[in-house]
Amino acid sequence: MGEIVRLQKYIAMSGMTSRRGAEQFIDEKRVKVNGKTVTEQGVKVEIGCDKVEVDGELLKINDKKIYIALNKPAGYVTTVNDQFDRPTVMDLVKREIHSRVFPVGRLDYETEGLLLMTNDGDWANKVTHPKFESSKKYYAVLKGVLTIPELNKIRRGVVIDGKKTSPAECEIMEIDMGMTLVEIIIHEGRNRQVRKMFEAVGHTVKALKRESIGIVELGTLPEGRWRYLTSTEIEYFRKSNNEGCVKS
């Protein structure tokens, strides 16, 4: 008898998406087990015995896990397929990576920098789960000169989408030609968070780049290129309960 697992775990193990993504597929009635559409959460399946399909595609459990860091250029969407046919981050890896990896979390179309990708749904959950609060470092170019009171507001937290952001580390790196370059480290991953935080104190973000997530750094990786994560980097998130994740 094969191992019995929850359906969403099975789908995540196939590398198609994370467990949460799989739950959504189930809600959307896109999943069949042994030819029958699944209509509720909580179904269990046996590995090597039950036949699981998503959108009619039979899933295979893929043992070889892949973990990569990509330097995403601006002008790419962080999705596997784009409804408007814009370039996606998949276009940057598919020539060399033949397993089905997917982006871990997201960067806006205009944002550059570090994006993690994997085919390990459980690991992706650990990286993005709000409970683990991985620290994310960005460089942002702001329109206008950020004042010290505004800087302090960003550090203490500002209200975006009706909820205060948690304390952030933020430093002014340079002020030039009416623009301010800042470094900001946040521990959440809300939608367009950095842009909205600076908007909340009256500054538009003109350029944004993610430099690091936890211990994984962009370093000298050229724009549009990727590298495999080291075992230390992979384990850092796997062990996350998390000594490495900074909690403020």
Ligand code: URA
């Ligand atoms: N914050 C943003 O505003 N955009 C990103 O892409 C990432 C963080």
